[in-house]
Amino acid sequence: EAGVAQSPRYKIIEKRQSVAFWCNPISGHATLYWYQQILGQGPKLLIQFQNNGVVDDSQLPKDRFSAERLKGVDSTLKIQPAKLEDSAVYLCASSLGWGGSPLHFGNGTRLTVT
């Protein structure tokens, strides 16, 4: 099966600019996650979708981050305006959604904010 697709792989922007990341999950996976991974740390959940509804966005900085899942399939994560501390790898993952089903990760987008 095709894996989780993410684009772009790398992005460099200046602070206060905006940026968007795209994710296409594995076909049939109901649950989609966006994680932020700062260098040297574990992934931190930003938002979790079940189909096209939000399950958990408690750690999403809503003043600057937004995310949507179009028709319960693809998803985009946007940052506007970006800050230096947003430099990180943004990982998209998907799962079947039932208890115990593992996450399948994309290769991530490495964002550098200068």
Place this chain on the structure above:
Amino acid sequence: AQSVTQLDSQVPVFEEAPVELRCNYSSSVSVYLFWYVQYPNQGLQLLLKYLSGSTLVKGINGFEAEFNKSQTSFHLRKPSVHISDTAEYFCAVSSNTGNQFYFGTGTSLTVIP
């Protein structure tokens, strides 16, 4: 809520030696446990998972882990490591009620020739 503690941030080990990466979790409900590996510039890849049943689970690349409910641990082991095992390893826990995953801070395994 659940949380995961990986006790060792860095583990150097000589090639062909055994290794154990430690993971402890806390949760007030039943959980599922996972180990993921991350190679440079890649996403996380599932190594193994514990859902129920036998407490010793085997995964890919010769890794295995043992679930210990009384000690709330899920340590990862390999009897003989290779250079190619050099990577970052993450322990994760999810509950049986919401499929939300919580990750540890990771252990960097470096295999020395």
